[in-house]
Structures are given as C-alpha cells and as structure tokens.
Amino acid sequence: LVVVLDFGGQYSQLIARRVRELGVFCELLPFDTPIEEVLARRPLGLILSGGPASVYEPGAPPLPDGLLSSGLPVLGICYGMQAMARALGGRVEPAPVGEFGRTPLEVRESGELLAGLPTVQTCWMSHRDAVFEPPPGFRALAASPASPVAAFESTQRRLYGIQFHPEVTHTPHGRDVLERFLRRICGARSNWTPGSLVAKQIERIRERVGNERVICALSGGVDSSVAALIVHRAVGDALTCVFVDHGLLRKNEREQVVAAFRDRFQVPLVAVDARARFLARLRGVVDPERKRKIIGEEFIRVFEEQARELGEPRFLVQGTLYSDVIESGGAKGAATIKSHHNVGGLPEDLHFELIEPLRDLFKDEVRQVGLELGLPERLVWRQPFPGPGLAIRIVGGEVTEERLEVLREADAILQDEIRAAGLYRELWQSFCVLPADLRTVGVQGDGRTYGYVIVIRAVTSEDAMTADWARLPYDLIERVSQRIVAELPQVNRVVLDVTSKPPGTIEWE
Ligand code: XMP
Numbered sequence: 001l002v003v004v005l006d007f008g009g010q011y012s013q014l015i016a017r018r019v020r021e022l023g024v025f026c027e028l029l030p031f032d033t034p035i036e037e038v039l040a041r042r043p044l045g046l047i048l049s050g051g052p053a054s055v056y057e058p059g060a061p062p063l064p065d066g067l068l069s070s071g072l073p074v075l076g077i078c079y080g081m082q083a084m085a086r087a088l089g090g091r092v093e094p095a096p097v098g099e100f101g102r103t104p105l106e107v108r109e110s111g112e113l114l115a116g117l118p119t120v121q122t123c124w125m126s127h128r129d130a131v132f133e134p135p136p137g138f139r140a141l142a143a144s145p146a147s148p149v150a151a152f153e154s155t156q157r158r159l160y161g162i163q164f165h166p167e168v169t170h171t172p173h174g175r176d177v178l179e180r181f182l183r184r185i186c187g188a189r190s191n192w193t194p195g196s197l198v199a200k201q202i203e204r205i206r207e208r209v210g211n212e213r214v215i216c217a218l219s220g221g222v223d224s225s226v227a228a229l230i231v232h233r234a235v236g237d238a239l240t241c242v243f244v245d246h247g248l249l250r251k252n253e254r255e256q257v258v259a260a261f262r263d264r265f266q267v268p269l270v271a272v273d274a275r276a277r278f279l280a281r282l283r284g285v286v287d288p289e290r291k292r293k294i295i296g297e298e299f300i301r302v303f304e305e306q307a308r309e310l311g312e313p314r315f316l317v318q319g320t321l322y323s324d325v326i327e328s329g330g331a332k333g334a335a336t337i338k339s340h341h342n343v344g345g346l347p348e349d350l351h352f353e354l355i356e357p358l359r360d361l362f363k364d365e366v367r368q369v370g371l372e373l374g375l376p377e378r379l380v381w382r383q384p385f386p387g388p389g390l391a392i393r394i395v396g397g398e399v400t401e402e403r404l405e406v407l408r409e410a411d412a413i414l415q416d417e418i419r420a421a422g423l424y425r426e427l428w429q430s431f432c433v434l435p436a437d438l439r440t441v442g443v444q445g446d447g448r449t450y451g452y453v454i455v456i457r458a459v460t461s462e463d464a465m466t467a468d469w470a471r472l473p474y475d476l477i478e479r480v481s482q483r484i485v486a487e488l489p490q491v492n493r494v495v496l497d498v499t500s501k502p503p504g505t506i507e508w509e
Contacts, residue, residue: 001024001025001026001027001041001042001043001044002019002024002025002026002027002043002044002045002046002047002182002186002188003026003027003028003029003038003041003043003045003046003047004016004019004026004027004028004029004046004047004048004049005029005030005031005033005038005046005047005048005049005064005067005080006028006029006030006031006049006051006326007031007048007049007050007051007053007061007079007080007083008031008049008051008052008053008061009049009050009051009052009077009078009079010050010126011049011050011165011167011168012028012049012050013028013323013326013362014167014168015028015047015049015077015167016028016362017167017362017364018166018167018174018175018178019047019178019182020192020194020362020365022175022178022179022182022190023189023190023191023192023193024044024182024186024188024189024190024192025192025197027041028322028326031048031049031051031061031062031063031064032061032064033064034064035064035065035066035067035070038064038067039070039072043072044072044073044182044186044187044188045072045073045074045075045181045182045185045186045188046067046070046072046073046074046075047074047075047076047077047080047181048063048074048075048076048077048079048080048081048083048084049077049078049079049080050077050078050079050080050126050127050165051078051079051080052079053079054094054128054129055079055082055083055085055086055092055129056086056092056129060083061083062083062087063083063084063087068084068087068088068157068159071158072158073158073159073160073181073185073186074158074159074160075113075160075161075162075181075185076159076160076161076162077161077162077165077166077167078126078127078162078163078164078165079127080161081131081152081161081162081163082127082129082130082131082161082163084135084159084161085131085134085135085149085152085161088135088136088138088159089135089136090131090132090133090134090135090138090149090152091131091132091133092129092130092131092132093129093130093132094128094129094130095127095128095129095130095146095147096146097146098127098128098146099125099126099127099144099145099146099147100125100126101124101125101126101170102122102123102124102170103122103123103124103125103144103145103146103164104120104121104122104123104144104145105120105121105122105123105142105143105144105150105164106119106120106142106143106144107119107120107121107141107142107151108140108141108142108143109139109140109141109142110141111139111141111151111153111155112153112155112160112180112184112185113141113151113153113160113162113177113180113181113185114141114142114151114177114180115180116176117173117176117177118173121172121173122170122171122172123144123150123164123165123166123170123171123173123174124164124165124168124170124171124174125144125147125163125164125165126165127147127163130146130147130148130149130150130163131147131148131149131150131152131161131163132148132149133148133149134149134152135152135154137154137156137157138152138153138154138159139152139153139154140152141153142162144163144164147163149163150162150163150164151163151164158185160181160185162177166178194361194365194366194368194369195368195369195372197360197361198230198357198369198372201230201234201357201360202230202233202234203234205230205231205234205235205355205357206234206235208315208355209234209235209238209315209355211238212238212313212314212315213238213239213240213310213311213313213314213315214231214235214238214239214240214313214314214315214316214317214355215239215240215241215242215306215307215310215313215315215316215317215352216228216231216239216240216241216242216316216317217241217242217243217244217303217316217317218241218242218243218257218261218269219243219385219387220243220253220256220257220379220382220385221319221382221384221385222363222366222367222370222375222379222380222381222382223319223321223358223363223366224317224319225260225261225370225375225379226319226357226358226366226367226369226370226373226375227317227318227319227356227357227358228241228261228267228317229265229267229370229373229375230357230358230369230373231317231355231357232265232267233373237268239267239268239317240268240269240270240310240313241261241267241268241269241270242269242270242272242303242306242307243257243258243261243269243270243271243272244272244274244299244302244303245271245272245273245274245275246274246275246278246295246298246299246302246389247274247275247276247278247279247401247404248278248295248388248389248390248391248399248404249389249390250385250389250390250408250411250412250415251408251409251411251412252412254271256376256378256379257269257271257379258271260375260376260379264374264376265374270306270310272302272306274298274302277298277302278295278298279399279400279401281294281298282294282295282391282398282399283398284398285398285399286396286397286398288392288395288509291388291391291392291399291509292388292392295387295388295389295391296387296388299387300347300350304350313352314352314353315352315353315354315355316350316352316353316354316355317354317355317356317357318354318355318356319356319358320354320356320358320359321358321359321361321362321363321366322358322359322360322361322362323362323363325359367380367381381424381425383424383427383428383429383430384428384429384464386507390404390407390408390411392507392508392509393407393431393432393433393434393507393508393509394407394433394434394436395433395434395435395436395508395509396435396436396437396438397435397436397437398436399436402490403434403436406434406452406454406488406490406491407432407433407434407454409487409488410432410434410454410484410488410491411431411432413480413483413484413487414430414431414432414456414480414484415430417476417479417480417483418430418458418472418476421473421476423470423472423476426460426470427458427459427460427470428459428460428461428462428464428467428506429457429458429459429461429506430456430457430458430459430470431457431458432454432455432456432457433454433455433457433497433508434452434453434454434455435452435453435455438452438453439451439452439453440453440492440493441492442492442493444485444492449492450492451489451490451491451492451493452490452491452492452493453491453493453494453495454484454488454491454493454494454495455494455495455496455497455508456472456477456480456481456494456495456496456497457469457497457506457508458470458472459500459501459506461501461506464506466500466501466502467500467501467506468500468501469497469498469499469500472496477496480494481494
C-alpha cells in the first residue's frame with residue numbers, strides 16, 4: 001500500500017489511479033490525517049499531492065507532524081514538493097512567471113529518482129511558486145525555465161520532490177518516475193489488481209450477511225450492475241435485485257437488463273412494471289424540478305413496496321465509488337467542491353444496512369471488474385443515463401406516452417448510428433431531446449406537415465462538470481437526420497445542439 005496525501009490538487013485522484021495502474025494498491029487521504037492513522041495502514045511510501053495554496057500564505061495546509069521523519073520514502077509533487085522544501089529549510093518563492101502546460105525539463109543529475117531517463121524531456125507544469133534552493137543535504141536534479149529546482153532528492157533521508165505532474169499523460173516519462181519511486185525506492189511489488197480487492201470483498205460480504213437477505217436497486221448502469229454481481233458471487237440467491245421500469249427508459253433497456261441478469265447470471269431479479277403509475281403522476285407536469293421530485297418519490301415508494309414483499313431484507317447494495325467516498329470525506333484543501341444530485345436513487349435514511357462493494361474502486365476499475373465478471377460490454381461501457389430518464393428530455397410540455405415513444409425511437413436511431421460509427425465510447429453522452437410543445441412546418445411527399453423537432457445532443461466530458469459539444473462527422477449527422485424523419489412520421493425536423501457546458505448544461509432541463 002502507498003498513501004497519497006491530498007492537498008486539494010486537481011489531479012490528486014489521478015495520482016492514486018496511476019499508482020494502482022502500476023499494480024500497487026493506493027489510498028487517498030486528506031492532508032490533515034493524523035500521522036498515526038497514516039502509519040497504522042503500514043504504507044510502503046507516501047506521496048504528497050499538489051494543491052491550490054501557496055506555502056507561505058497564512059492557512060496553507062501544513063505537512064502532518066512527524067511525516068518527514070517517519071523514515072518512510074516520501075515523494076512530494078508540486079505543492080507537496082514546495083511544502084517539503086519549506087519545512088526542511090529550502091527556499092520557495094513566487095517564480096517571475098508561472099508555468100502552465102507543456103514545459104521543457106532539463107535533467108542535470110539523474111539521482112535515484114530520474115535514473116535512466118532522458119536528460120531533456122517534456123513535462124506538464126501548473127504552478128506559480130517554485131523552489132529556488134533545495135533544503136540542506138538535498139541534491140537538485142533538474143530545472144525548467146521558471147523552476148530553478150524542478151526535482152530534488154535526499155537518498156539518505158528517502159525524501160524526493162518534483163515540481164512537474166507525473167500523473168498526467170502530457171508528461172511522457174511521468175509513469176517512469178512514479179514507477180521508480182514505487183519499485184526501487186519504496187520496494188513495492190506490482191501484484192495488485194482491482195480483482196484482488198473484489199475477492200476480499202466477497203469474503204467480507206459473505207461473513208457480514210450470514211443468513212440474512214439482501215436487496216439491490218439495479219438501474220442497469222455500470223455501478224449498480226457490478227455491485228450486484230459482486231454481491232451475488234458472495235451470497236448467491238440471498239440477493240434479490242429490483243429493477244424499476246418507470247416507463248422513462250430507453251428502447252429495449254429493460255429487456256437487456258433482464259437478459260443479462262436473470263438469464264445469463266441467474267441473479268434473482270424482480271422487474272417491476274411501474275410505467276402506468278409514473279405516467280399518471282407526471283400528468284400535466286411541466287416544471288423540471290417537480291418532475292424530478294415526483295419521479296424520485298415514486299421510485300422510493302415502488303422500491304419500498306418491493307422490499308416489503310420480499311420480507312424487509314436487512315441489507316441494501318449501493319454502488320458507491322471511491323471517488324464518492326473521497327469527495328464526501330476528504331479533499332479539504334480543494335478549490336472547487338462538486339455537488340451531487342442523484343434523483344432516481346435512494347435516500348440515505350432508508351432502514352437498511354449498506355453493502356458497498358465498490359467503495360475502494362475508481363470508475364475505470366469498476367469497468368475492468370465488470371468485464372472480468374463477464375458483464376456484457378454494452379452494460380460495462382454504457383454512457384451515463386439520468387435517474388429521471390427520458391422525462392427530463394421532453395421539455396417545455398407534458399410527458400405523454402406518445403411523446404415518450406417518439407423520443408425513444410429517435411434516441412435508438414441516434415445510438416445505433418453512433419455505435420456503428422465507432423464513436424459511442426468516445427462520447428460522454430449522446431441523446432435526443434424533444435421540445436414537447438413545439439411544432440414546425442415541413443414538406444414531405446408533396447404535402448405540408450406540422451411536426452415535432454428532434455434535437456441531437458452529444459458531448460465529450462471528463463466528469464460532467466464541464467463538457468464540450470461533440471464535433472460529430474457531418475455524414476453521421478446526415479444519416480441520423482434522414483433516418484429520424486423517414487422512420488418517424490411525427491417528426492419533420494432535426495437540429496444539433498452546439499452549446500458547451502458552461503453556459504449550457506448537458507441535459508436540457
Ligand atoms: P447537467 O445537465 O447538469 O448534467 O449538465 C450533468 C450530469 O448529470 C446527469 N443528470 C442527472 N442524473 N439525476 C441523475 O441521476 C438527475 O436528476 C440528473 N440530471 C442530470 C446528466 O445526465 C449528466 O450526466
């Protein structure tokens with residue numbers, strides 16, 4: 001195990017992911033975790049992340065007491081390096097100019113950390129302060145135009161620092177630097193995989209559950225699917241999955257989930273047909289927030305009814321990810337905090353004990369585990385789909401069965417063509433929107449039509465906080481447009497949304 005202490009850097013999670021990709025288990029802890037707690041985990045080494053603060057400003061997050069004298073190898077990155085330098089008597093000051101983005105790095109002395117790497121290389125920087133003199137007893141290893149000391153080390157004290165970010169792909173030798181730290185300096189072996197963590201989880205879940213029953217709200221998304229499969233491995237038919245068809249799903253979605261779970265994995269699955277009751281409750285509702293609220297409430301009601309019918313299972317499976325755990329508990333120095341909305345999920349005060357088999361995994365690791373467990377690629381790589389489903393894509397008017405049908409078919413055509421073009425995985429999301437009360441005039445077969453407009457929305461994104469509209473190929477857009485108007489008589493016009501986020505949001509409401 002290696003611990004990354006998070007000083008609020010933009011890339012802290014990425015450092016942890018890279019370490020894990022190198023086959024070494026890694027946990028991310030807030031910078032103010034008491035040193036005893038860190039040491040109790042028996043780490044082989046520590047990494048200090050970057051962060052938005054300046055080491056000499058009041059209130060800058062300090063290094064935990066005793067950290068640098070613990071005897072463990074420590075690698076400071078960016079702010080982490082500067083904090084280390086300052087604590088040990090080096091000189092840190094604002095650089096005349098900051099360095100942002102690709103920067104040339106000159107390795108003057110390779111030392112232990114940079115041994116075997118090219119003397120001139122490119123790295124990724126993001127800083128305004130720089131180390132001007134290493135602490136006494138440290139050797140300066142490298143420099144960049146605005147960082148007189150861009151890397152330093154004291155092999156005797158086992159302390160190392162780099163100004164650049166080895167965790168981003170724009171630092172071509174970043175992986176090598178991390179690997180040297182982990183293997184040579186920390187002596188870590190690279191035998192960890194997400195699967196090994198799952199094996200342990202299965203044991204633990206089996207012990208915890210005993211003879212009790214477990215329930216899982218399966219949405220068909222990758223998180224709940226993988227969580228359900230892991231729990232099924234652990235407790236077999238003591239688990240029942242509940243899949244709620246609220247009528248706001250995409251084409252064939254229910255069939256695909258049933259085929260995967262009930263038929264292929266023989267997981268006990270109740271697929272609840274709640275279409276009529278959701279539609280009834282949405283009658284006459286136009287306001288987006290009311291829609292979300294109604295759908296959220298109704299979902300919980302349906303789920304509770306099912307739980308009652310199943311004799312009130314004691315445990316509930318949740319697909320909480322490591323990034324959710326970190327965000328709710330840690331990242332104290334971070335400059336921006338993400339707010340979650342999870343309509344169509346379950347509230348926290350249900351009377352279940354939680355089983356969260358993905359708590360230690362990042363999203364890409366969950367996908368890897370999903371593939372290892374035999375989950376179909378279609379589910380493993382599914383784009384995010386909001387809990388309230390198609391209801392929030394019928395905008396400015398009431399959600400009706402007819403409109404859902406039009407939207408569902410248009411959406412299926414778009415997905416078809418995007419998959420055929422090999423673009424599905426590259427896009428964060430791609431979907432159609434139906435402005436409900438808008439009709440436009442068209443001409444088809446020598447006749448005047450007055451029909452619906454379908455909007456194509458496709459975005460690229462890393463985390464949904466920001467997004468860019470996807471530059472779909474023109475011929476793909478043309479095929480989608482032609483097919484939608486040809487196959488759906490109610491539609492006579494197709495338009496493309498070319499708004500990024502911000503200022504737009506990904507969804508239309
Ligand atoms: P926006 O539209 O805010 O969406 O840019 C960001 C991401 O969140 C998804 N989304 C939701 N997910 N319940 C959900 O579970 C919701 O009410 C909801 N609204 C938006 C959206 O699809 C995108 O991935």
